Amino acid sequence: MSKLNDKINVILFGGIMVFGLASTLLIPDKEFSEIENRTLAQKPAFTLENFFSGNLDDETEEYLSDQFILRDSCVTLKSSTDALIGKKEFNGCYLADYRLLERMDEPTEQFNTNITAVNNAANALNIPLSLALVPTATDVYKDTLPTGAPTANQQKLLSSISQNLNNDVDMINMSAIMYEHKDEYIYYRTDHHWTSLGAYYGAKALLNSMGYEIAPLENFNIQTVTEDFNGTLYSSSGVRSVTPDSIDIYVEQGNTEVESWRNGSPEQGTLYDFSYLDKKDKYSMFLGGNQPLAILRTGNEGGKLLLVRDSYADSLVPFLMPYFSEIHLFDARYFKQPLSSYVNSQNIDHVVMLFSLKNFLTDTNLTMICK
């Protein structure tokens, strides 16, 4: 009897190891994880050079864990276990009031560098420059966080930024309006972005500061394009108990032409790329996701706006179309041209830097473009 049990043990133990190895080797590798929204490690090069440099060690480890066939189930099992034993933080996310809130770490030196970069940009430009920093949902809903949960104080950071900016930079207060509407659906529950409604309020504050009045909400024809959006926080936290989000569209593309610069040459783009709705990364539906440069020609009367952007801008930009003839979306992470030379060559009238506060604290590319 016990001999049989020993055999079973050996077969199971060996079986699991062999399964892990064989399944990884035999099943074709995935390049990209839709659920986690990141590229996966690929098979390391088994060369002597790689071995003697010691790189093979880390690369093999990453490869085996990224390509493990049951990886997604593993992430879920881990987070369920954590929830079961009372953990409140899941891989940098808090689960609070049926919503995932991303922890924000205290800023590093980069933060001061970026403030200096903005000041430098203002000096180099002879047109108005505005800085709009959006607090993340973690700040707006901080009263729902577990008591004492560590996360940086965003309001304190915002006021310190505003004190250190030169007078010629107009810092737009994005917090007040988000706080005012915090009981509405302004941030996704499973994603780190704002919803289209949040973006509407953001656009309202932004336009206000430039002297425009946004149309009231009831003027928009709201279409829900998906009710099954599980965003980046869903992926990184592994928490599966939060209701999926829905994505709404407020503004139709109309006559706007989008010129998309993805690979150094212009292509026709679109305000909404609905093909993303079939994928995991549904938020990229707005403008088709990150790209170095996009130029929107709205056909409307008005000036030319340059938005130095992160992905928060993608859902906000449709609300700005009625007030500008051209909107240039400039991504400092991918498009390395100095801001001032671009502004001069394109006859831009106003520059707005629009970031989520979190990205502003960590972005390392602003200095590159703000010379």
Added chain:
Amino acid sequence: MVFSSMTFLFAYLPITLALYFICPLWLRNPMLLIANLIFYGWGEPRYIIIMFASIMIDYIHGYLIEKYRYNDKLARKFVASSVIFNLALLFFFKYWDFLASQFGLPVLGVPLPLGISFYTFQTMSYSIDVYRGEAQMQTNLVKFGVFVTLFPQLIAGPIVRYKDIADQLTEGVKPRIKDVSEGAKLFTVGLCKKVLLANSIGKLWEVLQTNPDLSVVGAWLGAIAFSFQIYFDFAGYSDMACGLGRMLGFTFPQNFNYPYIAKSITDFWRRWHMTLGSWFREYVYIPLGGNRVNGFRKYFNIMVVWALTGFWHGADWNFLVWGIYFGILLILEKQIFMKFLPKMPDFIQHIYTLILVIISMAIFATPQYFTEYLSKMFGNAPFFNATTQYYLTSYLPTFIILAIAATPLPKKLFYKLPEKTRDSLSTFLMVCGIAMTISFLVSDSYNPFLYFRF
């Protein structure tokens, strides 16, 4: 390579085991030697050369000691030369930079070879045991190489003395199916201790150790978290080593015996890192005269042994302080505390021991700033704050689980079950344990190796 990695679990282990069992008996040792070298060289290939040097030099020493057995003066010189070689190796890689930086000499910045403190101690035990006649010289170079490099205990112990496995090496080992099965279970237990328990609480220590607004309670929480982390990590490693050894047919000595249920510091050290304690007892304390000497010399011996034990754990002041701290406590217990401590209620003995052990772990865990950390534990901080409350509540269930797992209670309950149930339950738990550890390893990048200083 470390055991708790995907590379080990999904590549190295299945391939090595398969080859080991496919090989005919005469081929197993050469095959194992090669596998050991790959294991060792995986992260740091250039140090394979140290392995070759160790094997050759210690083998030759063993041979010379045996050859000049009847010329004691000469044999002693060979023992000394073997010890000096091993200590020089250890000193160069582990202690040079620390001492150099204290005395303003050039710091070399050579990375520490994995497990050097373990294998130099093991090979020293070989020459000494051969000299003492407690072990036969190993004539077969491959078998000797297997002893020096044996992968299960190569990088984090237990410290296997040559005489512990001499017979197994010489006569050859033929693991039975029962050994493989029991070994697999023990390995899984160790893997769970390391990945599920130690890593989970290690994260708390990681955030607390550098937390600028640490309260007094927070500092104690951190020290307790680290105490659990190092115990489950280290005991987990030892279990994995013993399990792997058993799968290959070797029996390694036990290294931990529920140290946190100890009733005194003396008792604690009989239960904590037992193979290190017995190494120092056998090769340092007793040769110094042990306790058969008088007065001052007796205390001197104890302090020497404990200062060395402390320093063995890492080249920094805090490790020395840590060892001396235990030396003083052990002398105090011997002379004073033991007169009345055993008469106290059990829980007082446990609390006395645990508090002193937790303080020791705080010293151990904070190389550059142990005085600062200790001062926080003893009042140089606000007593309690919101951050502490957050960590206390979100880790409370984890602490309870760890506290239970550190006692023999789960094992006792398990052995209350009828044998048949135990068999099937252990199979079930083994599969669950592996599944859980793989999930944790795949989805979490936090998987530290704590012995890089050893």
